[in-house]
Amino acid sequence: DDVTAWLLGDQLNPTLDVLADADRVLLIEAHGFADRRPYHAHKLTLVFSAMRHFRDDLRNRGHDVTYLKRDSFGDALGAFLADRPETTLRLMCPASHGAAERLEALVDEHGGHLDLVENECFLTTPADWREWTGEHEPGRTYRQEHWYRHARRETGILMDGDEPIGGEWNYDEYNQETPPEGWRPPETPRFEPDALTRETHEWVTDRFDTWGTDDLDGFAWPTTRADALDALEDFIERRLPAFGRYQDALVAGEPFLAHSLCSPAINLGLLHPMEAIEAVEAAYAERGVDPGAFDPAGDGTGVGGTGDTTATTLAAFGGDESSADTDTTLPPVPLNAAEGFIRQVLGWREFMRHVYRETMPELARANQLDQARDLPPAYWDGETGMTCLSEAVGHVREYGYAHHIERLMVLSNFALLYGADPAELNEWFHLGFVDAYHWVTTPNVVAMGSFGTDVLSSKPYASSGNYVNRMSDYCSDCPYTVSRTTGEGACPFNALYWDFLTENEEFLRGTGRMGLMYSHVDRKDDEEWEAIRERAATVRERAAAGDL
Numbered sequence: 287d288d289v290t291a292w293l294l295g296d297q298l299n300p301t302l303d304v305l306a307d308a309d310r311v312l313l314i315e316a317h318g319f320a321d322r323r324p325y326h327a328h329k330l331t332l333v334f335s336a337m338r339h340f341r342d343d344l345r346n347r348g349h350d351v352t353y354l355k356r357d358s359f360g361d362a363l364g365a366f367l368a369d370r371p372e373t374t375l376r377l378m379c380p381a382s383h384g385a386a387e388r389l390e391a392l393v394d395e396h397g398g399h400l401d402l403v404e405n406e407c408f409l410t411t412p413a414d415w416r417e418w419t420g421e422h423e424p425g426r427t428y429r430q431e432h433w434y435r436h437a438r439r440e441t442g443i444l445m446d447g448d449e450p451i452g453g454e455w456n457y458d459e460y461n462q463e464t465p466p467e468g469w470r471p472p473e474t475p476r477f478e479p480d481a482l483t484r485e486t487h488e489w490v491t492d493r494f495d496t497w498g499t500d501d502l503d504g505f506a507w508p509t510t511r512a513d514a515l516d517a518l519e520d521f522i523e524r525r526l527p528a529f530g531r532y533q534d535a536l537v538a539g540e541p542f543l544a545h546s547l548c549s550p551a552i553n554l555g556l557l558h559p560m561e562a563i564e565a566v567e568a569a570y571a572e573r574g575v576d577p578g579a580f581d582p583a584g585d586g587t588g589v590g591g592t593g594d595t596t597a598t599t600l601a602a603f604g605g606d607e608s609s610a611d612t613d614t615t616l617p618p619v620p621l622n623a624a625e626g627f628i629r630q631v632l633g634w635r636e637f638m639r640h641v642y643r644e645t646m647p648e649l650a651r652a653n654q655l656d657q658a659r660d661l662p663p664a665y666w667d668g669e670t671g672m673t674c675l676s677e678a679v680g681h682v683r684e685y686g687y688a689h690h691i692e693r694l695m696v697l698s699n700f701a702l703l704y705g706a707d708p709a710e711l712n713e714w715f716h717l718g719f720v721d722a723y724h725w726v727t728t729p730n731v732v733a734m735g736s737f738g739t740d741v742l743s744s745k746p747y748a749s750s751g752n753y754v755n756r757m758s759d760y761c762s763d764c765p766y767t768v769s770r771t772t773g774e775g776a777c778p779f780n781a782l783y784w785d786f787l788t789e790n791e792e793f794l795r796g797t798g799r800m801g802l803m804y805s806h807v808d809r810k811d812d813e814e815w816e817a818i819r820e821r822a823a824t825v826r827e828r829a830a831a832g833d834l
């Protein structure tokens with residue numbers, strides 16, 4: 287039989303089994319989708335440049351690659367199948383809901399045959415998930431922590447026999463520090479755009495209406511597998527140690543902190559999630575110390591760890607390039623860093639993918655709180671006096687990236703309290719982020735960030751200005767006063783927060799762990815409530831007018 291391995295734009299890995307005995311490879315650059323929304327120019331550049339690099343990489347490896355640029359998949363399939371009516375198209379199941387059926391119908395329409403196989407770009411399969419839900423979590427809601435422990439047991443990652451390494455499953459309490467003033471993270475690597483990326487970017491900005499910066503200055507994403515592997519190595523050598531402590535921190539002028547920046551490459555298929563996990567596990571095996579035992583900011587005070595940190599010198603961390611060449615001089619990897627990273631990839635990422643599969647199409651329009659406001663203009667133009675919001679939107683406009691806490695506790699928290707429509711917020715994330723794909727953005731934005739459904743959490747990730755104040759250095763320089771809730775100049779998060787709790791009281795009071803919050807609600811008197819409502823209304827009005 288003649289077999290064509292058809293790879294989609296988020297399946298760009300040359301080591302996939304699906305390629306093994308294929309007679310040729312088909313890649314289709316379909317442009318029509320990018321006309322539907324004003325995507326970030328860097329996102330389109332990244333996707334198309336990575337596809338073009340992948341084409342060249344496969345050809346160098348000896349594959350016969352057909353690379354078609356068309357408006358739609360239908361156009362491309364028509365042309366392809368007219369030339370090769372006998373071939374079977376072998377396609378890994380697309381991650382996007384409904385895509386498998388749509389593509390199957392298109393192939394059928396053009397008289398071809400489609401063979402759908404398992405998507406190898408994920409770590410776990412739908413059957414793995416079904417087995418777990420069948421045994422452990424039958425019902426309508428799922429909890430990431432339970433899934434994560436199950437996945438650790440099944441894979442043996444960071445396990446010592448049947449027990450988690452170190453005795454605990456989760457070292458989240460060691461992931462919540464903020465760095466001391468003046469601490470700077472190790473620099474992130476730059477992958478200077480090559481000629482192909484530049485040419486792709488020129489075409490993108492010419493051809494499409496895009497959003498965000500349209501110059502390439504801040505574009506530092508790997509577009510090839512080789513660069514993606516280098517990026518992973520650089521993270522593990524230099525930034526992983528600090529990722530542990532500062533995973534939840536926000537620091538002015540530091541969009542990346544010690545985050546891995548791996549999501550664009552993993553989501554394109556350039557890196558397999560297992561590669562990232564195994565590399566981190568190996569680094570822990572070589573350089574591991576107790577949770578909290580290594581302090582990347584160098585003041586020597588661990589958060590209670592007792593591990594041996596003498597294997598390294600603090601100076602080697604992010605400092606002297608020459609000393610970073612040999613493993614003995616690399617900084618130690620505390621267990622809270624290794625476990626924290628693995629929890630994100632093995633736990634959260636796989637979990638989100640399966641929750642999406644299980645709950646679509648309802649998930650995309652879930653809106654249990656009935657929120658319907660348009661997103662404030664600040665999400666589009668970044669114009670706001672609020673330091674946290676302007677920093678976060680600024681990072682998205684400039685890089686198509688913001689780290690997890692900016693996404694969750696600034697961008698979606700504000701939209702949630704403000705009352706924005708979850709589906710519109712999802713659109714915004716989808717078009718603005720270089721790592722956004724429907725399967726990953728939708729559960730994160732609609733379920734986690736907007737509490738459009740309780741399928742994965744029993745309470746909303748809602749917070750007043752206190753959270754940002756605790757986790758960042760933003761509030762001291764902000765024109766708004768975080769310690770005040772009402773009146774002119776009070777932090778907008780505060781009145782919105784209390785107003786949100788009362789507006790949604792019927793829904794939220796009895797749910798999850800909201801009891802403590804409602805005990806605060808109950809202690810406020812009528813006069814205070816009036817001032818809160820007034821301030822919340824002013825904040826909403828000004829935000830809607832682009833004047834916050």
Ligand code: FAD
Nearest residue numbers: 545546547548549630634635690693694721722727730735
């Ligand atoms: P790190 O902080 O270094 O984390 C390591 C890896 O863990 C990431 O690369 C990613 O692969 C994985 N990961 C961590 N958390 C999640 C999660 N909740 N869901 C899926 N993977 C996770 N992630 C995306 O990949 N694409 C999105 O469009 C996206 N949208 C989000 C929207 C909201 C509102 C929220 C709250 C989270 C979103 N996330 C999304 C999850 C997470 O914020 C990003 O994966 C992460 O910030 C990517 O940066 P990083 O690679 O530096 O991550």
